[in-house]
Amino acid sequence: MTDSTLDRPEVTTTAGRVRGRWRDASAAFLGIPFAEPPVGELRFAAPVPHRPWEEVLDAGEHGATPQRTALAEITLIPEPSYPGESTLNVDVFTPRPGDADAKLPVLVYVHGGGYVAGSPASPWYDGAAFNRDGIVTVSVSYRLGFDGFGWIEDAPANRGVLDWILALEWVRDNIASFGGDPAQVTIAGQSAGGGAVLTLLTVPRAAHLFQRVYSISATTASVTREDAERYGRALAAAAGVEPTRAGLSTLTEERILALQGEDDAVASPDAPADPLAPLRALASGSALRWAPVVDGDLVSAPIGAAVADGVGADKALVLGATDNEFNLAAADMRETLADADPAALLTAIGVSEEAAGAYAAAHPDLDTAGTLGQFVTDTMFRAPARAIAESRAAGGAPAWAYRFAWTSPTFGTAVHRLDVPFFFDCLHSERVGYIAGEQPPASLADDVHGAAVRFIATGDPGWPAYTAPERDVQVFDVPTTVVRDGLADVGALQSAR
Known part of the structure; x- marks a missing residue:
């Protein structure tokens, strides 16, 4: 197959047609938006399904990523960052584009990165090998750090979790057009992504959207509602704004990224230096400040407790x-x-x-x-x-x-x-x-x-x-x-x- 417009595969989604590209025996559809760009009034809101488009959407290249700085030297995985506002996207890899009768099993992969970094655009997450073995693969993005998980007085909690759920709803509604079976969905992820799929395992609202879970090196840490509020108020105070959507929306993305990485934004400035503090935080599970919050609503209990109660x-x-x-x-x-x-x-x-x-x-x-x-x-x-x-x-x-x-x-x-x-x-x-x-x-x-x-x-x-x-x-x-x-x-x- 050539990569000319005529020979590139096209698939119809609920929002419009998308045009991918062939690679050997399978096709890649990259950067398909499942949600409206989380900017302006939607910056700290629950994700909203993307509005329909009229022309064929070119899905031949990766879309914008929530991660703004590549961290391969820290994460060990090449996870590139791409600029832009429309950051809530899916990448779909399939051997049978457009074949709604194929009903192939589906893998939905959530990347790691401590909930503050990582990118679905890593070449490691390319689904070519799974496609070779008859599996449609989807890699999803989600809001990271404070934008995805930070407490804000008048904003929904767990915006990153809501992003995962909306991405899975997109899969439910669209994956048949890519040759996949929405009744055979496995969610998988590594590190924070492993924690993400275990979190989804315990969220009743997500239960109907997948059948199996493959959790790789999961961090099971979560944040209490009280700690989340403390962290959110501290970040807003450090920035000199009210802990509300209006107040925090006055801050640039760069300013929030800087604040969320500063220890003294959430810790006492009088605390003495402690070389063992990072190890203590890691061992106690308190190192992840921007992570799923046990809010008593969407996420009702920590992962371990929910599993022990039989959830999922x-x-x-x-x-x-x-x-x-x-x-x-x-x-x-x-x-x-x-x-x-x-x-x-x-x-x-x-x-x-x-x-x-x-x-x-x-x-x-x-x-x-x-x-x-x-x-x-x-x-x-x-x-x-x-x-x-x-x-x-x-x-x-x-x-x-x-x-x-x-x-x-x-x-x-x-x-x-x-x-x-x-x-x-x-x-x-x-x-x-x-x-x-x-x-x-x-x-x-x-x-x-x-x-x-x-x-x-x-x-x-x-x-x-x-x-x-x-x-x-x-x-x-x-x-x-x-x-x-x-x-x-x-x-x-x-x-x-």
Whole structure:
């Protein structure tokens, strides 16, 4: 196929026709707006479905992104930023554009970035490999940081969550035109995106919009209504405006982005410098200030509590993490902490003396910085994943747990985001070599991506579900194996927090 106008694929959506572009055996439709631009009166409002257009919309290039500055050096994933006001878009990748009878299963992917960064336009999120395997793929954008999650006196809470829901409603109403089946939708995401799909799992308003959840390295942290208000009032006060839509709308986007990243906008200016503060915040779950808010309405409870109460039990769930997600969090302090007692430092970041001693004793091969970093990994990612799997098992709901244990040859550990190019089977994509080395194992991509394909298509990833007493866990490595009680090492961590 050529890329001329006549040979480019066109599809009709509820708002008008869109024109994508062919790439080998599939087509990409990029930057399709599912909502009106969140500017002016809509800046801090709930998202509004995009009005119809008359001419064919060119969807051959990525649309504007909520992220304004690319952060690849921090996130490790190339996630480009594009300017513009119409930032609420979907990218659709499909092998069967225009074939409403194809009824292919659908993957909807939510990017990570701590709810303040990230972009759906990453080449890693291209759905080509999933298209090859008969799956329509959609990557969605959402408002980030304060714009998406900050408390404002007279604005709806959880605007970013509302963006996710409206994007899923767009998928429900339009994906058949791209060859997808709206009754076979799996939502997936990594890091904050993993937290996003777990949040959606617990939001009744979203329940009818998807059937399965694949959560990768999810942060399960949420913000209380009280903390959200405190953060929002502090940001407005730092800017010298009222904490209202009118007051905050006088601030430029650049000013709010600067304020939301300043620690002293929400912390006491008299607080002494504390080198362990970042680790304490990460381990306690308080590091994410701009994140889904437990508002008692749209989001009625924290993720763990909602799952324990059986919310979302009708949805099949896969979840897991890399073995060493945030071990690098303390790496810069390795020399400084070389002679320090790891148990004492764990106590200093809020762990009970008994639990700190037990944790340090259980990791004799790690130095002090390594012990602190592994503790952050375990408390932020691995222990919450196990707790959710336990809750699901206790309630008889389907759940499958995994670990990604393969070690990056460049970082020396199974770092945060290392598994993403294996999930998308894009090992030859931009920047993959930086995180996974120049020759990442294709067999591991076959295992990770293949499990995702099976789950999206059938609801079963191909290894035993997590049930007592076996508590089987898939360990993605070379070779991949199933390990009985494969998350036992983090089973006692809940009491350490």
